[in-house]
Amino acid sequence: xxxxxEGVRIVELAGIGPAPYAAMLLAxxxxxILRVERGPAAAPSAGPHWDVTARSRRSVxxxxxxxxxxxxxxxxxxxADALIEGFxxxxxxxLGIGPDECRAxxxxxxxxxxxxxxxxxxxxxTAGHDIDYIAIAGALxxxxxxxxxxxxxxxxxxxxxxxxxxxxxxxxxALLEAARSGQGQVVDVAMVDGAASLLTHxxxxxxxxxxxxxxxxxxxxTGAPFYEVYETKDAKFFAVGGLESKFYAELLAGLGLDPAxxxxxxxxxxxxxxxxxxxxxxxxxxxxxxxxxxxxxxACAAPVLSPAEAPGHPHNEARQTYVEVEGVVQPGPVPRFSxxxxxxxxxxxxxxxxxxxxxxxxxxxxxxIARLRAAGAIG
Numbered sequence: 176x177x178x179x180x181e182g183v184r185i186v187e188l189a190g191i192g193p194a195p196y197a198a199m200l201l202a203x204x205x206x207x208i209l210r211v212e213r214g215p216a217a218a219p220s221a222g223p224h225w226d227v228t229a230r231s232r233r234s235v236x237x238x239x240x241x242x243x244x245x246x247x248x249x250x251x252x253x254x255a256d257a258l259i260e261g262f263x264x265x266x267x268x269x270l271g272i273g274p275d276e277c278r279a280x281x282x283x284x285x286x287x288x289x290x291x292x293x294x295x296x297x298x299x300x301t302a303g304h305d306i307d308y309i310a311i312a313g314a315l316x317x318x319x320x321x322x323x324x325x326x327x328x329x330x331x332x333x334x335x336x337x338x339x340x341x342x343x344x345x346x347x348x349a350l351l352e353a354a355r356s357g358q359g360q361v362v363d364v365a366m367v368d369g370a371a372s373l374l375t376h377x378x379x380x381x382x383x384x385x386x387x388x389x390x391x392x393x394x395x396x397t398g399a400p401f402y403e404v405y406e407t408k409d410a411k412f413f414a415v416g417g418l419e420s421k422f423y424a425e426l427l428a429g430l431g432l433d434p435a436x437x438x439x440x441x442x443x444x445x446x447x448x449x450x451x452x453x454x455x456x457x458x459x460x461x462x463x464x465x466x467x468x469x470x471x472x473x474a475c476a477a478p479v480l481s482p483a484e485a486p487g488h489p490h491n492e493a494r495q496t497y498v499e500v501e502g503v504v505q506p507g508p509v510p511r512f513s514x515x516x517x518x519x520x521x522x523x524x525x526x527x528x529x530x531x532x533x534x535x536x537x538x539x540x541x542x543x544i545a546r547l548r549a550a551g552a553i554g
Contacts, residue, residue, distance in 0.1 A: 404479060
C-alpha cells in the first residue's frame with residue numbers, strides 16, 4: 176500500500192456505480208479497503224476481474240442474511256475507520272448492519288451512505304438512475320444544443336461527479352473530523368445533491384445576469400462560436416474554448432480569419448454568422464492537421480479524442496494519465512501527491528476471491544475463518 180491514506184481501514188459493502196468508484200479513489204490513495212460481496216465467491220485462481228472500479232482492494236464473500244455473516248461484518252467494523260454502503264434507504268438496517276448497529280460496535284466509525292435521492296425526502300424510497308437524479312437537480316436541462324432535447328452526459332454528472340467523488344470527499348472530511356473528536360458520524364451522500372452542487376457556477380452566472388435559461392444560447396453550452404465543437408475534413412471533431420479575448424485572438428490567427436470580418440466577439444447577434452464561418456474553415460483540414468496548427472499556442476483548441484485514442488496523446492503519456500495494469504489500459508490514480516504517491520496496488524479481484532486472504536489481513540483468526548466457511552456464512 177502507498178498514498179496519503181495508508182493505515183486507514185474501510186469496509187465497503189459491494190454495490191455498483193458511484194460507491195465502488197469512490198472506494199477505488201480511496202484505495203488508490205492508500206486506504207486498506209475490504210470489499211464485502213453478498214454473493215458466492217469466485218475461485219481464488221480465477222485471475223483479474225476487469226471491472227476496473229474494483230481495483231486496489233481485496234474482495235471477500237459474506238452471506239449478509241446469515242447471523243454469523245452479520246456478526247463478521249460487525250467484527251470488521253470494530254477494526255475499521257469507515258464503512259461505505261450504497262443500498263436503498265433501510266436495506267442496511269434490515270440486514271442488521273445499519274448505522275446504529277455499526278456505530279454501537281465502533282463509536283469512531285464514519286458510516287458513509289451513497290444513494291441517488293438521499294436518505295429522506297419523498298423520492299428516497301423509489302428507484303432511479305443517473306439521468307433521473309440530474310433531471311430534478313436541474314443539471315440535465317441546460318446540456319444540449321439550441322432547439323434540441325437535453326443530452327444525457329453519459330453518467331458522469333450524477334453517478335461519478337455528483338456521486339462517487341462527493342462520497343470520497345465526504346468520507347475523507349469525516350475521517351479528519353473523527354481523528355480530532357474521537358467520534359464518527361453518518362455521511363449522507365445523494366447524487367441529486369451532488370449534481371446540484373456542480374451547478375454552483377451556473378447559479379452565479381444567473382445572478383450576474385450573464386446566463387439565459389435557454390439551451391445553446393450561452394458561453395458554455397454551444398451558444399458561443401468560440402466555445403464549440405466543429406467537424407473537420409476527415410469527419411472527426413475539434414474543440415475550441417477561446418473565451419478570453421487574448422485566447423480568441425490566437426484562435427482566429429490559427430484559423431486564418433480577420434477579426435474585422437467577424438465583428439465584436441461579445442456581440443451575440445453576430446454569433447450565428449461567426450459559427451457558420453468557423454464551421455466552414457474547420458472543414459478545410461483534418462483533425463490532426465488542425466492539431467498541428469494549434470500545437471503550442473494559447474488558442475484553447477484541442478482535438479476531440481475517443482476513449483481509445485486518449486491514452487496515446489503525448490500529454491497523457493507524459494503525465495501517465497492512463498496506466499496499464501496486467502495488460503489492461505485504464506485511467507490512473509488521481510490526484511497526484513508529491514510525497515505519498517497514489518498507486519494501483521492490485522488488479523480487480525473476482526467477487527469474493529480474496530476471502531481468506533482479506534479476512535486474515537484484517538486479523539480474523541484462521542480457525543474462525545474455517546468455522547465461518549463450514550457454517551456457510553462466508554464463501
